Amino acid sequence: MQYDQVQHLVNDTPHTNWIALLHKPSLDHPTIRKLIHDLFYDYHTLPLPEVESVTRLQSTLGHAYGIEVLDTPLAKAEHYELECQMVGGSEAILNIFGQIRKVAATDAPVLITGESGTGKELIAQALHIRSDRSRGPFIPVNCGALPDTLIHSELFGHEKGAFTGAHRQNIGRIESANNGTIFLDEVGDLPLELQTYLLRFLQEKTIERLGSSKTFGVNARVIAATHVNLAEMVTQGAFREDLYFRLNVLNIQVPALRERVEDIPLLAQYFFQHLKQEGNSPARGFSRDALEYMSQYHWPGNVRELINRIRRALVMGEHKLITAEDLGLEEQLAAPLIYTLEEVRSRAEKDMLQKGMLASGNNITKAALSLGVSRVTLYNLLDKHHLRR
Ligand SMILES: Nc1ncnc2c1ncn2[C@@H]1O[C@H](COP(=O)(O)OP(=O)(O)OP(=O)(O)O)[C@@H](O)[C@H]1O
Structure with a gap:
């Protein structure tokens, strides 16, 4: 051979x-x-x-x-469970599995909230798979990734000649989700004008393609997700209150990974088994220090970050057991544990600035609004922490 x-x-x-x-x-x-x-x-x-x-x-x-x-x-651990590809054993995640089973049976809109990378899209998929619509399409749309100029036609479709460059008719994502589910990720990024159209769809179950006055019915369940606090956006006038209430009929709150530490070794082992098949890593598992560091780390990128760190360790690691160093966690946790009050304040400030900028998609006006400071103050703070790009 x-x-x-x-x-x-x-x-x-x-x-x-x-x-x-x-x-x-x-x-x-x-x-x-x-x-x-x-x-x-x-x-x-x-x-x-x-x-x-x-x-x-x-x-x-x-x-x-x-x-x-x-x-x-x-x-096969006693507390290990799988729900449509979701792994978990913590009380918090088992509770979410229970909610998925209940909520999937209804047809009402669902709002999934949680930090980025916590598994919101996976939950939306699970809701679809477990619902009567599972034979229909599941159409995900990342509202934050679509430019404002395109979002209307992407969601609602357009007729030929509706605008310069519209050479053909386009079926929108909502229409494509007919008899299935439309998943609106980062719904907080939807411009106010589009929020009005979405509200009308939720109320009347009808849409109009851009450039047409013909209204027609679409039977799609709406599941939305957000990592920002929509209620706060409502108070700031950045999100329609009536839409918020329409979307928030059923709410699933996904806890951050650091709030369910018991899930970390289960998820790590699960991804290790999956990702190991992609390459030739000599690794057979995790060292004790790797597991210890993983449970102490704060995982700002949640499950997505865990996957990426394990993937990196499998590529870079040369040992039979993956170490904290292979995961890039040693340097993360190596910082001295005792800080002055000033240092703690400064770290918290930097942390909030990063979160605010992330949540607003690097939009200074939005970030300043949610952080409760003026734009000028925000610019000064970003400079102070070397966060300005
Ligand atoms: N409990 C879980 N079990 C297995 N895989 C998970 C779990 N939670 C999340 N993942 C995986 O983590 C990654 C991130 O999940 P997902 O995209 O659903 O997060 P999200 O909250 O929608 O993120 P974002 O807000 O950035 O869109 C995906 O690869 C997903 O498959």
């Missing part, structure tokens, strides 16, 4: 531990050495003396079995 064939065979069977049987001179070959080192569980040189061979193979198999037993309890 050729090197490439062996590599493919072993790679395509990620759940199998392979043992190589080869003649000793083959081990002098650097490519074969690397292949065995990277992909094989063990190797034996030929010919195998009879008694010894059986004993060695038995011991290898015994070891493989033992490791498998150690791996299994975590995957």
Whole structure:
């Protein structure tokens, strides 16, 4: 068998531990050495003396079995549950799984709130999959990613000639979600004018394409998500109150990852198993210090950040156990633990500025409004903390 064939065979069977049987001179070959080192569980040189061979193979198999037993309890841990690809074991997440089952059965709009990367889109998908609409489409729209000039036609569609450049008729995302679910991510970024159209759709279940006065019905369930405080945006006049109440009929609040520390090792193990299959990492699991650091870290990017750090560790790490250093967490937590009051204030200020800018999509006016300072003060503070781009 050729090197490439062996590599493919072993790679395509990620759940199998392979043992190589080869003649000793083959081990002098650097490519074969690397292949065995990277992909094989063990190797034996030929010919195998009879008694010894059986004993060695038995011991290898015994070891493989033992490791498998150690791996299994975590995957089937008492408190480990899966809900449409969502993993969790904490009370908070189990509670969310319960809410998903209840809320999916209704047809009312749902508002999912939580920090970025906490799994809001996954929850929206779960709601769709568990609903009577599961055979229909699930159409996600990131309202924050669409430029203001395009958002109207993206959501509601347009007729040919509706505006310069509209050479063809376009079916909007809401219409595409007919008999299914439309997921409006970052709904707080929707311009006020569009909020009015969305409200009309929620009230009357009808839409009009841009450039047409024909109104027609669309049967789509609306699920919205936001990482900003919409109620606050309402008080600031940046979000329509009537729309807020329409969207917020049912609310699912997703806690940040740091607020459900029990989920961290479960999620880490889950992603480790998945991501390991993508490459040739020698890692077999996490070191104790990695688990310890993971539970102490504050995870501003939540589950998405956890996935990225594990992916990075699998690419960069060279050991059998992923360390805190491989995860890039050592330097994060290495900062001295004792601060002066001034330092604490300054850190909190910087943290809030970053959050405010993130939540407003780097819009100075919006950020200044939500942070309760003037635009000039905000500019000065951004300069002070070297946050101005
Ligand atoms: N409980 C979970 N189990 C498994 N994977 C999860 C879980 N929560 C989140 N993820 C994964 O984390 C990543 C981020 O999740 P998702 O995109 O749903 O977050 P979000 O809150 O919608 O983020 P954003 O606000 O930035 O759009 C995705 O890859 C998702 O599959």
